[in-house]
Amino acid sequence: MSKTFDRYSSIVFLLVGLLFVIESQKISDSAYGSTVGPKIFPMWLGVILILLSLRLLYETFKYKTKTASESKLQYKKFIIILTSAVLYAFLLEKVGYVISTFLFLLIAFQTMERGRLLPSVIIAAVFSLSIYYLFAEFLGGSLPGFPVF
Amino acid sequence: MSTLQFLADGFGIAFQWHNLLFAFVGVIIGTAVGVLPGIGPMSGVALLIPVTATITSGMPTDAAAASSIILLAGVYYGAMYGGSTTSILLNTPGESSSVVTTLDGYQMARQGRAGAALAISAIGSFVAGIISLIGLVLLAEPLSNIAIKFGPAEYFSLMLLGLAAVSGLAGKSMTKALMMTVFGLMLGTIGIDAVSGIARFTYNQPILFSGLEFLTIAVGLFALGEVFKTVLERDHEDGAIAKINRILPTKQDMKDSAVPIVRGSLLGFFIGVLPGAGATLASFFSYMTEKKFSKNPESFGKGNIAGVAGPESANNAASGGAMIPLLTLGIPGSGTTAILMGALIMYNIQPGPLLFDEHPEVAWGLIASMFIGNLMLLVLNMPLVRVFAKIIQTPKKYLLPIIVAISFFGVYAVQYTTFDLYLLLGCGVAGYLLSKNDFPVAPLVLALVLGPMIENNMRRALTISNGEFSIFFTKPLSLVFIIAAAAWLLIPMLLKLKGRAVIVEEEG
Numbered sequence: 001m002s003k004t005f006d007r008y009s010s011i012v013f014l015l016v017g018l019l020f021v022i023e024s025q026k027i028s029d030s031a032y033g034s035t036v037g038p039k040i041f042p043m044w045l046g047v048i049l050i051l052l053s054l055r056l057l058y059e060t061f062k063y064k065t066k067t068a069s070e071s072k073l074q075y076k077k078f079i080i081i082l083t084s085a086v087l088y089a090f091l092l093e094k095v096g097y098v099i100s101t102f103l104f105l106l107i108a109f110q111t112m113e114r115g116r117l118l119p120s121v122i123i124a125a126v127f128s129l130s131i132y133y134l135f136a137e138f139l140g141g142s143l144p145g146f147p148v149f
Numbered sequence: 150m151s152t153l154q155f156l157a158d159g160f161g162i163a164f165q166w167h168n169l170l171f172a173f174v175g176v177i178i179g180t181a182v183g184v185l186p187g188i189g190p191m192s193g194v195a196l197l198i199p200v201t202a203t204i205t206s207g208m209p210t211d212a213a214a215a216s217s218i219i220l221l222a223g224v225y226y227g228a229m230y231g232g233s234t235t236s237i238l239l240n241t242p243g244e245s246s247s248v249v250t251t252l253d254g255y256q257m258a259r260q261g262r263a264g265a266a267l268a269i270s271a272i273g274s275f276v277a278g279i280i281s282l283i284g285l286v287l288l289a290e291p292l293s294n295i296a297i298k299f300g301p302a303e304y305f306s307l308m309l310l311g312l313a314a315v316s317g318l319a320g321k322s323m324t325k326a327l328m329m330t331v332f333g334l335m336l337g338t339i340g341i342d343a344v345s346g347i348a349r350f351t352y353n354q355p356i357l358f359s360g361l362e363f364l365t366i367a368v369g370l371f372a373l374g375e376v377f378k379t380v381l382e383r384d385h386e387d388g389a390i391a392k393i394n395r396i397l398p399t400k401q402d403m404k405d406s407a408v409p410i411v412r413g414s415l416l417g418f419f420i421g422v423l424p425g426a427g428a429t430l431a432s433f434f435s436y437m438t439e440k441k442f443s444k445n446p447e448s449f450g451k452g453n454i455a456g457v458a459g460p461e462s463a464n465n466a467a468s469g470g471a472m473i474p475l476l477t478l479g480i481p482g483s484g485t486t487a488i489l490m491g492a493l494i495m496y497n498i499q500p501g502p503l504l505f506d507e508h509p510e511v512a513w514g515l516i517a518s519m520f521i522g523n524l525m526l527l528v529l530n531m532p533l534v535r536v537f538a539k540i541i542q543t544p545k546k547y548l549l550p551i552i553v554a555i556s557f558f559g560v561y562a563v564q565y566t567t568f569d570l571y572l573l574l575g576c577g578v579a580g581y582l583l584s585k586n587d588f589p590v591a592p593l594v595l596a597l598v599l600g601p602m603i604e605n606n607m608r609r610a611l612t613i614s615n616g617e618f619s620i621f622f623t624k625p626l627s628l629v630f631i632i633a634a635a636a637w638l639l640i641p642m643l644l645k646l647k648g649r650a651v652i653v654e655e656e657g
Binding site: 049108 | 206324349545604
């Protein structure tokens with residue numbers, strides 16, 4: 001349990017709640033003259049979330065700080081994998097499923113553990129090709145397979 | 150037509166060759182998911198929804214829905230079988246529901262009785278699966294007959310009860326659980342309002358008109374969140390895997406575990422039916438009960454077979470029991486059943502009292518397939534337990550990136566947008582951060598699925614009553630549900646105030 005995270009997140013959720021309350025006022029009322037329009041529900045949710053966030057904020061001042069034994073986090077690996085995943089999402093439609101998946105898997109395998117390039121290449125290639133052919137060719141699904149030049 | 154006739158029809162559907170195959174694949178994947186620490190039944194089911202959706206895309210809707218729900222449910226109860234394997238052999242629970250199995254199961258393995266422990270947990274799971282299915286068959290008709298009389302007010306209160314139950318038991322801090330619930334409900338309001346057709350919170354982005362896809366969010370929060378956690382924290386698994394010598398339990402073992410299995414099954418079933426309480430709680434309660442009833446309670450924790458048989462039966466029975474509120478009332482009581490419900494809704498099939506009338510082949514086909522699936526699991530688990538134990542050794546290096554790739558494939562194959570891929574990654578990071586800091590994510594997914602239904606029922610009820618909120622309190626059934634919902638939230642709070650430890654239900 002991290003006090004700072006709780007505090008920041010309570011503020012973030014407070015703002016989200018506020019945003020919902022304000023923005024829900026802009027939703028137009030139902031044309032049918034029904035007493036409960038489309039804005040009532042989100043507005044009340046916003047109010048409840050604000051109250052709960054305030055409660056959490058109050059709680060963070062109450063409980064004692066625990067000196068958590070933080071184990072070393074492997075930020076470097078995580079950032080490389082996350083970045084390559086974002087690139088994967090970006091490239092998927094541009095260079096096609098097979099190439100982007102192959103590249104992503106290769107980078108991720110090697111990030112997890114360096115060395116032994118050959119098994120990584122084989123597994124990445126088999127995975128991306130077999131998923132594509134099984135799905136797009138055999139099952140008739142639709143995936144952007146290869147880049148269209 | 151009588152229940153038996155429906156059940157026979159259900160078996161007719163479950164015995165179609167492709168459905169047998171689906172059940173088989175489901176339970177195999179489920180066992181693997183259960184064995185692998187890190188992937189729980191929830192992420193397993195969520196990951197497979199897109200895959201089943203594509204495989205069944207050529208079939209008529211009802212048949213497609215029946216086939217994919219057969220597979221997905223197979224993953225769910227198959228995971229309960231697999232979860233015990235790592236608990237016994239490695240002292241590392243594969244699922245939170247088999248945590249208590251480590252207490253006696255690992256001790257048994259150290260005494261060279263690993264095979265007996267595994268076999269007993271497979272047999273116990275099988276008996277429990279069958280008992281809970283019989284309960285499901287018996288309760289399905291009467292419950293849906295009651296539920297069919299529900300009006301919007303009753304439904305609203307009942308769903309409130311479901312949300313309250315899940316929030317009351319999830320995680321260490323109830324404030325955080327409630328925040329997650331409300332946030333999930335809010336995310337559910339994004340998109341075009343089903344009643345009035347007015348776009349809400351879309352800011353003219355066409356991609357948001359249909360709302361946020363629950364599948365993307367569930368896969369992101371659970372599967373990717375778990376992957377990111379393992380990448381960042383890299384848990385070390387040392388400790389050798391215990392050897393399996395003899396698989397068949399002795400006569401004495403069978404005699405010792407017969408009563409705990411039956412007791413665990415009944416207990417687990419009733420806990421599973423309750424919303425919010427699931428397999429984890431069931432296994433804990435069963436362990437405590439066995440200890441209480443045992444003639445020599447001091448042998449628990451030292452390899453007493455009753456300490457394996459009871460909880461393992463209970464968690465499997467609970468997963469069967471959890472199907473009852475889902476199928477008959479249309480209200481999921483846990484994160485995993487919420488995902489199953491989302492899958493059914495994707496096929497335009499609304500679980501609930503009408504399910505048994507409108508789509509009997511889905512409901513009864515599923516129930517019948519669960520009988521077959523449990524039998525398959527028993528047959529598979531006894532001889533193949535050594536093979537499944539091998540799955541534990543899958544290197545993380547390959548496993549984690551492949552989970553990411555499968556999530557990408559799954560989400561893209563259903564949604565065809567890059568936006569959902571970014572949303573998926575965002576949810577993955579959020580899922581890691583939230584669950585690391587004790588913000589439970591299961592209530593969020595449940596609320597996201599229930600949100601639109603809650604809102605519609607609330608508005609319909611208020612339209613009937615001309616905007617009077619008193620309608621929720623004057624209808625007797627609705628009042629009962631609301632009182633129960635309040636009790637679910639208040640009782641744990643009072644217990645905590647008194648300084649009593651409250652067992653929380655965790656799901657992964």
